[in-house]
Amino acid sequence: MDKVRFKLRRWDPERKTYQTSEYEIPVRRGMTVLDGLIWIKENIDRTVSYRASCRMGLCGSCGMVINGKPMLACETQILHLESNNVTVEPLYNYEPIKDLVADFHQFFEKQRTIKPYLIREDVEEQINPTREYIQSPEEWNLYIQFAMCITCGLCYSACPTTATDPKYLGPQALMNLYRFFADSRDQAEHLRLEIADQVDGVWGCHLATGCSEVCPKGVDPALAIQLLRKELLKRSLKLYRGKKISELAPPLPPRNKSPYRAFGEAPEFTIEKAEEKAREFNILKDDRVR
């Protein structure tokens, strides 16, 4: 079993400084950085704080900076780092709470400003839905990549604009904005372009693309921002034609006109009729059904 040295850059909220703690831990194949942190907490130092939940890359809780790169601790295998020293820091560009735990207040505050929900004119239908909205696979493809986000916040840690500009909306919020803009069920396209068209909106991006590189879900926020800019460019050249909006699915036909009977009424079933049919097709051996 290999030994690996974990160096944790821990935020001390009382003294308001960082301090480094080092631990040597035994590593097996398949062990993740999160497993390492759990091992430290269970066997060496119970004061270590970190945030984690699902341990399988779905909840987006365990984002940390591991050996200088923002990553999910649960998806990073220690031996894949190919180093005997593993440095773990809290996510960059977030206010630290304690040790490796970062404060996501601003992150979610920014996401809230872009109105991350479907906005429609048929409000009554939204509150008391009667039917679904129709969306083709092609329309789904326009935004599904951006709906994969797990709000882990790694992208903000890699973003150079976020590093110095507190007001910049940032990769996740802008990507999420495009996700709703491109959804054919959403009708607030003009409002969404308005929100994007700010200095602290898409124009704050300098295409460093670190966000897309570190994203654990292949979401590509940099692409979403470029696509938003393309729409803004079209709009300023008066070439923006609007997008296709999903309609409500038509009501189902009444029960007795169910689509299963589209080819005429089904014949009433009786044993006699069945016997007659069977005889017709010559599948009855002894002239009897029962």
Next chain:
Amino acid sequence: MGEKEGRRGILGWIFPITNLERLLYTLHRITGIGLTLYLFIHIYETSMRMYGYETWTATAEFLENPLFHFGLLLVVLAALFHGANGIRLILQELGLIAPKPTQPVYPYRKYHRDRKIWMTTILMLILGAGVAVFALRDFLILLGVM
């Protein structure tokens, strides 16, 4: 700029270096600031002409040495990089060569460059490097090496 609200400050302009574009971003910013600085120095230098012919020739003679020639070479290289990369940025940042979104499939890929983006990046880097060869040649001629 310190670590206000946990922000990395100017250090975050440079690190983490995750991929090619992230590095190009840093270089673009450094060369942009460098060129602006040079612009002011250049205006100051040429303003010496206002103080008459003698001052102007003295300035020109003062600047006529390998150190300043090397500085000028750096300015030319910075301008070439900044210009070529700037054209790539304009094309890419306005979404003019943006690929279509795709459904991510495990294992999720890193920042995705499709063929258009690769072609533009490589073309611009070649363009910059190509002209840089001439700048280098002129520098060597100035030094009397060539």
